[in-house]
Amino acid sequence: MTGGPLTPDLRDALAGQLSDGALREVSDAYLSEPRGTWRGSAGAVVAPRDTEEVAKVICFARDHGVAVVPWGGGTGLVGGQTLPNAAPILLSLERMRAIRAVYPDENVLVAEAGAILADVQAAARDAGRLFPLSLASEGTARMGGLLATNAGGVNVLRYGNARDLCLGLEAVLPDGSILHGLRRLRKDNTGYDLRNLLIGAEGTLGVITAASLRLFPQPGAEGTAMLVVDGPRAALSLLARAQAMGGVSAFELISGQGLRFLRDHALPVRQPFDDIPDWCVLVDLGLPEGGDPACQLERLFEAGFEAGEVSDGVIAQSEAQRHELWAVRETIPEANKRTGAIASNDISLPLSEVPGFIEACGARLHAAAELRINCFGHLGDGNLHFNLFPPEGRSKAEYRDRAADLRRIVDDAVAERGGSFSAEHGVGRLKVEQMRRYGDPAKLAAMRAIKDALDPAGIMNPGAVLGD
Amino acid sequence: MTGGPLTPDLRDALAGQLSDGALREVSDAYLSEPRGTWRGSAGAVVAPRDTEEVAKVICFARDHGVAVVPWGGGTGLVGGQTLPNAAPILLSLERMRAIRAVYPDENVLVAEAGAILADVQAAARDAGRLFPLSLASEGTARMGGLLATNAGGVNVLRYGNARDLCLGLEAVLPDGSILHGLRRLRKDNTGYDLRNLLIGAEGTLGVITAASLRLFPQPGAEGTAMLVVDGPRAALSLLARAQAMGGVSAFELISGQGLRFLRDHALPVRQPFDDIPDWCVLVDLGLPEGGDPACQLERLFEAGFEAGEVSDGVIAQSEAQRHELWAVRETIPEANKRTGAIASNDISLPLSEVPGFIEACGARLHAAAELRINCFGHLGDGNLHFNLFPPEGRSKAEYRDRAADLRRIVDDAVAERGGSFSAEHGVGRLKVEQMRRYGDPAKLAAMRAIKDALDPAGIMNPGAVLGD
Numbered sequence: 001m002t003g004g005p006l007t008p009d010l011r012d013a014l015a016g017q018l019s020d021g022a023l024r025e026v027s028d029a030y031l032s033e034p035r036g037t038w039r040g041s042a043g044a045v046v047a048p049r050d051t052e053e054v055a056k057v058i059c060f061a062r063d064h065g066v067a068v069v070p071w072g073g074g075t076g077l078v079g080g081q082t083l084p085n086a087a088p089i090l091l092s093l094e095r096m097r098a099i100r101a102v103y104p105d106e107n108v109l110v111a112e113a114g115a116i117l118a119d120v121q122a123a124a125r126d127a128g129r130l131f132p133l134s135l136a137s138e139g140t141a142r143m144g145g146l147l148a149t150n151a152g153g154v155n156v157l158r159y160g161n162a163r164d165l166c167l168g169l170e171a172v173l174p175d176g177s178i179l180h181g182l183r184r185l186r187k188d189n190t191g192y193d194l195r196n197l198l199i200g201a202e203g204t205l206g207v208i209t210a211a212s213l214r215l216f217p218q219p220g221a222e223g224t225a226m227l228v229v230d231g232p233r234a235a236l237s238l239l240a241r242a243q244a245m246g247g248v249s250a251f252e253l254i255s256g257q258g259l260r261f262l263r264d265h266a267l268p269v270r271q272p273f274d275d276i277p278d279w280c281v282l283v284d285l286g287l288p289e290g291g292d293p294a295c296q297l298e299r300l301f302e303a304g305f306e307a308g309e310v311s312d313g314v315i316a317q318s319e320a321q322r323h324e325l326w327a328v329r330e331t332i333p334e335a336n337k338r339t340g341a342i343a344s345n346d347i348s349l350p351l352s353e354v355p356g357f358i359e360a361c362g363a364r365l366h367a368a369a370e371l372r373i374n375c376f377g378h379l380g381d382g383n384l385h386f387n388l389f390p391p392e393g394r395s396k397a398e399y400r401d402r403a404a405d406l407r408r409i410v411d412d413a414v415a416e417r418g419g420s421f422s423a424e425h426g427v428g429r430l431k432v433e434q435m436r437r438y439g440d441p442a443k444l445a446a447m448r449a450i451k452d453a454l455d456p457a458g459i460m461n462p463g464a465v466l467g468d
Numbered sequence: 469m470t471g472g473p474l475t476p477d478l479r480d481a482l483a484g485q486l487s488d489g490a491l492r493e494v495s496d497a498y499l500s501e502p503r504g505t506w507r508g509s510a511g512a513v514v515a516p517r518d519t520e521e522v523a524k525v526i527c528f529a530r531d532h533g534v535a536v537v538p539w540g541g542g543t544g545l546v547g548g549q550t551l552p553n554a555a556p557i558l559l560s561l562e563r564m565r566a567i568r569a570v571y572p573d574e575n576v577l578v579a580e581a582g583a584i585l586a587d588v589q590a591a592a593r594d595a596g597r598l599f600p601l602s603l604a605s606e607g608t609a610r611m612g613g614l615l616a617t618n619a620g621g622v623n624v625l626r627y628g629n630a631r632d633l634c635l636g637l638e639a640v641l642p643d644g645s646i647l648h649g650l651r652r653l654r655k656d657n658t659g660y661d662l663r664n665l666l667i668g669a670e671g672t673l674g675v676i677t678a679a680s681l682r683l684f685p686q687p688g689a690e691g692t693a694m695l696v697v698d699g700p701r702a703a704l705s706l707l708a709r710a711q712a713m714g715g716v717s718a719f720e721l722i723s724g725q726g727l728r729f730l731r732d733h734a735l736p737v738r739q740p741f742d743d744i745p746d747w748c749v750l751v752d753l754g755l756p757e758g759g760d761p762a763c764q765l766e767r768l769f770e771a772g773f774e775a776g777e778v779s780d781g782v783i784a785q786s787e788a789q790r791h792e793l794w795a796v797r798e799t800i801p802e803a804n805k806r807t808g809a810i811a812s813n814d815i816s817l818p819l820s821e822v823p824g825f826i827e828a829c830g831a832r833l834h835a836a837a838e839l840r841i842n843c844f845g846h847l848g849d850g851n852l853h854f855n856l857f858p859p860e861g862r863s864k865a866e867y868r869d870r871a872a873d874l875r876r877i878v879d880d881a882v883a884e885r886g887g888s889f890s891a892e893h894g895v896g897r898l899k900v901e902q903m904r905r906y907g908d909p910a911k912l913a914a915m916r917a918i919k920d921a922l923d924p925a926g927i928m929n930p931g932a933v934l935g936d
Contacts, residue, residue: 105708106819106850150657161655164632177910184818186849187629187891189618189668190903191933192915196664200657217712240573244685246756288714350652351574381654382574423655435658442645446922447660453921454914465659 002468003067003459005087006043014044014060014089018053021095022046030090033082034075034137038429040082042090045071049095051170051178051209058207059176061089061459069461070203072145073116075137077346078428080149080202080464088462091207093144099123100210107215108167108184113144113208120213129215132159132249136333144208150200152424154250154329157380158286159216161424163199170210171198174455182212197450202426203461205454219249219286223293224322226254227301227313228277232355234309235281235379241307242283242300247291250284251380252329257389258376261335262328269327272314281379282329332376340396342371342388343407347414348423351382361386361413368409369402370394383423386410411438432467470936471535471927473555474511482512482528482557486521489563490514498558501550502543502605506897508550510558513539517563519638519646519677525559526675527644529927537929538671540613541584543605545814546896548617548670548932556930559675561612567591568678575683576635576652581612581676588681597683600627600717604801612676618668620892622718625848626754627684629892631667638678639666642923650680665918670894671929673922687717687754691761692790694722695769695781696745700823702777703749703847707819709775710751710768715759718752719848720797725857726844729803730796737795740782749847750797800844808864810839810856811875815882816891819850829854829881836877837870838862851891854878879906900935 024045067088093114100110104127117138124131135153168183285293304310316322377385492513535556561582568578585606592599603621636651753761772778784790845853
């Protein structure tokens with residue numbers, strides 16, 4: 001079964017059960033998504049004021065067999081928040097944005113699902129702590145969606161994914177019951193791990209309404225370097241070297257193609273090197289108070305230079321320079337957008353497979369079509385954004401018919417090396433076909449059994465992750 | 469439904485399907501457990517040689533409705549490996565103990581479920597890496613059981629529980645299908661998190677057959693100190709101080725009662741202080757190469773002393789002294805055993821609730837009965853072993869009728885403060901009643917739905933975790 005549409009009659013009946021202000025206008029923002037590929041639909045946009053009201057909505061949906069799409073900041077890149085043609089209840093958590101409590105002594109913060117990531121970061125900072133989840137959409141993305149999709153970002157190498165930053169969840173399950181799991185415990189072995197089941201389920205098993213989150217001591221001293229490396233293999237050796245020294249917060253791979261895109265579109269970032277290198281890495285350190293990151297980065301450079309891994313480098317000497325280096329990395333997605341990608345891939349690989357993959361998959365793609373590849377991303381996590389672009393002077397439109405085939409070349413190469421076709425963006429609706437093709441049959445069967453057991457009416461985000 | 473017994477006829481039929489050597493003698497070791505409280509039963513002990521043979525056993529059990537109890541090292545403390553009177557198939561992983569692969573460059577090791585923890589640690593060490601899971605039974609406990617119970621131990625503060633050390637699982641699900649999930653990825657968002665569902669399910673949702681595990685760089689320099697603290701509250705302040713300095717691997721609380729038990733039973737450990745203090749902490753540091761842990765511990769002592777948190781201390785000046793200090797902590801369970809506990813509690817609390825709990829729960833217990841409390845454990849994780857003993861000159865036998873009531877006082881006090889009645893030992897069969905009393909109703913209902921969906925015949929470790 002899958003949930004059906006919210007008819008106007010049902011909408012009126014639902015509205016009668018909710019508090020003032022719960023019904024929102026169905027505006028474009030709720031129906032579009034960042035890449036502009038799909039458009040969703042809505043029988044109503046409902047923004048409950050509290051968890052009890054979320055439960056009321058879910059009970060209503062369950063009783064009437066109506067589809068519900070949980071809606072956070074709308075920043076998802078795989079269409080999980082966008083159900084076309086079904087007129088579901090779009091359940092927006094936007095009014096539930098409280099930081100319910102901060103426990104600095106425990107390194108714990110409790111936030112509602114509608115809290116914006118940047119606000120959670122700020123609340124942690126105000127308490128003298130760090131909430132390390134950090135990604136491009138942090139000014140818009142909300143905690144519920146970040147957890148439902150197990151978001152990644154630039155600090156995963158050190159602090160883990162959203163999953164690893166969550167100690168407990170409050171959620172409304174598809175039967176309308178409230179899961180009271182806002183624990184603040186580092187160890188708790190009392191039954192099945194529903195928290196991690198809801199995290200990454202992309203709203204198909206319930207609605208996350210609040211979370212207890214892990215905080216960390218703020219680093220006492222931070223530093224950043226951009227180092228020219230001999231290639232992905234050298235970058236990995238350098239990563240191991242950096243990790244043995246300790247304190248690595250981020251280790252990002254940047255290709256010459258990315259730097260050229262920045263230059264070609266005259267984006268306002270300072271090129272770190274006079275001659276654009278083929279490959280470089282951005283290394284970020286966070287050390288305890290008294291540490292000297294610039295000195296440690298210097299030692300890393302020297303050791304890498306001696307080993308033939310590194311040939312040039314810039315070590316930031318001020319906060320302003322750190323931001324300049326980071327701006328290079330963070331502006332690459334904008335440069336990609338302006339160039340116009342044929343296909344974008346968010347993949348991960350076992351670390352030691354990364355260099356071979358980049359080489360072999362690149363060769364296959366170049367044999368199949370004339371194109372440019374911008375390969376960049378979170379090398380420390382084995383997570384690459386491996387995006388395909390037309391050659392100079394041609395447009396992505398000319399490649400429309402080839403895009404699926406080219407994407408398939410990438411996905412097959414990833415699967416052959418034990419990688420994942422979705423590292424940090426999730427499955428949503430975009431990657432349901434890939435899920436079917438590359439998913440383990442036993443896993444898919446167990447997922448379906450769990451879905452049917454917890455959501456027999458199929459009301460929760462139907463079509464996402466599992467397909468219809 | 470719950471699985472039934474393996475009759476002699478069924479046993480012969482099963483034996484006919486398996487390779488030579490799969491059937492083991494049903495010896496006492498398989499039926500007893502470390503605390504000697506219960507005795508299990510077995511229609512047969514089966515030790516498959518590989519994953520396919522595990523699947524064959526599960527298919528047989530499924531087809532004939534026979535109960536299966538996965539059996540690792542037999543070290544569990546809550547009876548999860550011990551099913552009385554049902555004559556199940558005891559499925560021992562003892563023959564599947566291979567380290568299948570080590571990837572030092574990726575900080576990954578793939579071990580079969582029957583690999584003994586100490587062997588996994590050694591394999592990591594041989595590759596110049598650290599596998600940080602460490603607990604008293606590491607010479608006997610096997611990876612499958614450690615993962616199925618999400619084991620903890622002394623390094624959780626820094627490296628996490630068994631759950632956090634696992635990147636992927638191979639398992640046989642209750643329908644006999646093989647889950648091929650031995651991924652070596654740091655980021656993978658492709659569907660529901662079955663890995664974490666199986667971890668901590670204590671064999672009720674399937675049999676873990678192999679795991680890909682996270683390794684870490686070996687610390688370049690390690691150090692240990694035992695510091696006398698003013699009480700649990702001072703200990704927590706000192707913990708925050710130590711964490712801001714970085715590199716804390718373990719932070720263990722030790723009570724004067726524990727030190728007195730060591731002395732009373734003349735156990736062969738050196739008392740760290742001339743006068744036994746009321747409270748002390750064991751602090752362990754692991755720093756990158758070039759770090760100076762003794763110097764950092766000195767700074768910690770000085771800062772703690774100035775703040776009135778610390779009054780005395782010993783900082784190990786050699787590996788031998790480190791081991792001496794650790795021996796104090798590690799011999800306390802033996803001292804407890806010789807004293808004879810009325811009740812042992814493996815609890816966790818939100819960190820800031822720990823001091824209030826120790827005080828208030830202690831007062832309630834002393835008001836209810838004449839007894840001694842030995843409170844010790846992994847303070848950094850909020851995990852206390854809060855064990856109750858008769859006063860000197862009396863025996864635990866005299867308290868037999870009171871034990872349940874006293875345990876209930878502890879559990880109630882834990883629940884009031886948002887804690888857990890099982891921090892690291894799991895639920896097994898010992899704590900099913902507590903699970904029912906303190907478990908969240910929505911969680912219990914969802915657990916039951918998942919169990920019935922994945923194991924409709926109820927063959928997997930029936931009675932554990934969920935009860936009958």
